[in-house]
Amino acid sequence: MGGGGGDTFTVDDALLTLGFGKDQYFVLAYAALAWISEAMEMMLLSFIGPVVKRMWRLSAKEQSLITSVVFIGMLVGAYSWGVIADKYGRRKGFLMTALVTTAAGFMSSFSPNYATLLVLRCVVGIGLGGGPVLCSWLLEFIPPPNRGTWMVVFQAFWTVGAVFEASIAWAVMPTLGWRWLLAFSSIPSFGLLIFYLCTPESPRYLCLNGKIKEAMTILDRIAKVNGTKVPSGTLVSDDDVVASDQDSTPTKRHKQGALTTILKLLSRELIRPTLLLWVVFFGNSFSYYGLVLLTTELNAGRSACAGHKVKAEETEDVNYKDVFITTFAEFPGLIIVALTVDRVGRRPSMAVLFFICCVLIFPLVFQQSEMVTTGLLFGSRICITATFTTLFIYAPEIYPTAVRSTGFGAASSMGRIGGMVCPYVAVALVQGCHETAAIGMFEVIIFLSGVSILLIPIETKGRELSDNVKQKCQSV
Secondary structure, three states, X not given: OOOOOOOEXXXXXXXXXXXXXXXXXXXXXXXXXXXXXHHHHHHOHHHHHHHHHHHHOOOHHHHHHHHHHHHHHHHHHHHHHHHHHHHHOHXXXXXXXXHHHHXXXXXXXXXXXXXXXXXXXXXXXXXXXXXXXXHHHHHOOOOHHHHHHHHHHHHHHHHHHHHHHHHHHHHHOOOXXXXXXXXXXXXXXXXXXXXXXXXXXXXXXXXXXXXXXXXXXXXXXXXXXXXXXXXXXEEOOHHHHHHHHOOOOOOOOOOOOHHHHHHHHOOOOOHXXXXXXXXXXXXXXXXXXXXXXXXXXXXXXXXHHOOOOOOOOOOHHHHHHHHHHHHHOHHHHHHHHHHHOOOOOHHHHHHHHHHHHHHHHHHHHXXXXXXXHHHHHHHHHHHHHHHHHHHXXXXXXXXXXXXXXXXXXXXXXXXXXXXXXXXXXXXXXXXOOOHHHHHHHHHXXXXXXXXXXXXXXXOOOOOOOOOOHHHHHHOO
């Protein structure tokens, strides 16, 4: 590794010298806008579902499918955009995601029937699947000592988007209706297109692909905006550093195909963290979305199973309040992450939070009062939000630059499967008066997630990002 003042230096050496300044604030703001957009597009599903169900006389399964098709689209998009970003560049990857999300999101507000709405929301999901590309892009601009802190700040914008969407829905739905909510919710994605020309390509990606001159141009611009200077010497990638350390010729760079990238993820060096990360993403998404649903389902389900009369439909005000309560539970989770991610580390903090979550939901196996149930679910939501946030910081750090977006995207795809399965399995059990089985399923999945994160043999706290697979594994 270059030290910043020798004959050669890496992108991480340069970022350490340049610091986190005005240029990175713009990169953060752009990524944050994308994260707000994704949160809004996901949160609106809880508002439009009941309305279109009544308007088009849909069954409960047809209403649930409106949410599921978004996850199906995200499942496809998370992997596809990752491959594109690793092969053609981060900017091209998130440009395509913004185009797809903006167009399909706005057009869905004109849906004349149920089938059209399903198709367009699935396409929106494909666009939203590009979230990991933005995370990888942002990560590659942040100096190693600041990565945890600034990625927590970035993740906080999901909560901002969720609260903002609930606020818009509260104002728009009673007066203008669901179509206007869909249209307004597409505005942040449109903003990504407006500011796209101002976004830089990742210098780490350029350097890895032999485009040293272009990478230096971006680093010089960061230095100028931040009021600092690029280290003296020659910019090299980690591949070149490893080759130099081993007295061998640097490997020839070439564009990777999708199959080549997948084979790298399943190579001897990466297969263990990759498969375990898939388990954690599945469990985290299943638990996150499941706890959101259980907040409203558990008390109602137990009352119905006990023979009590439950209102078939709640007023809109009650629904909005429920959304706000579950959303604001995320803020304490973000604070926990900010305090632990760079002090305790990624893996141990996630494992502890998973296990605490298990402890909190265990009493729900037995009948509890509504207040106790809500309190336990609220605490569980804090823990699972914290693990989700830390996971989105940790996952892209595991992979080398050449497969970072693809690896993160593939893991995120497994999370989408968890989100798809959750409503049809866990919530269906509650509605079928099998609450104990539902809670037991959450216990098992959350516990396995905690064990899996401990079995991943890589801790990334305070470490530089890697361009090379072997270097990443040797740093374990």
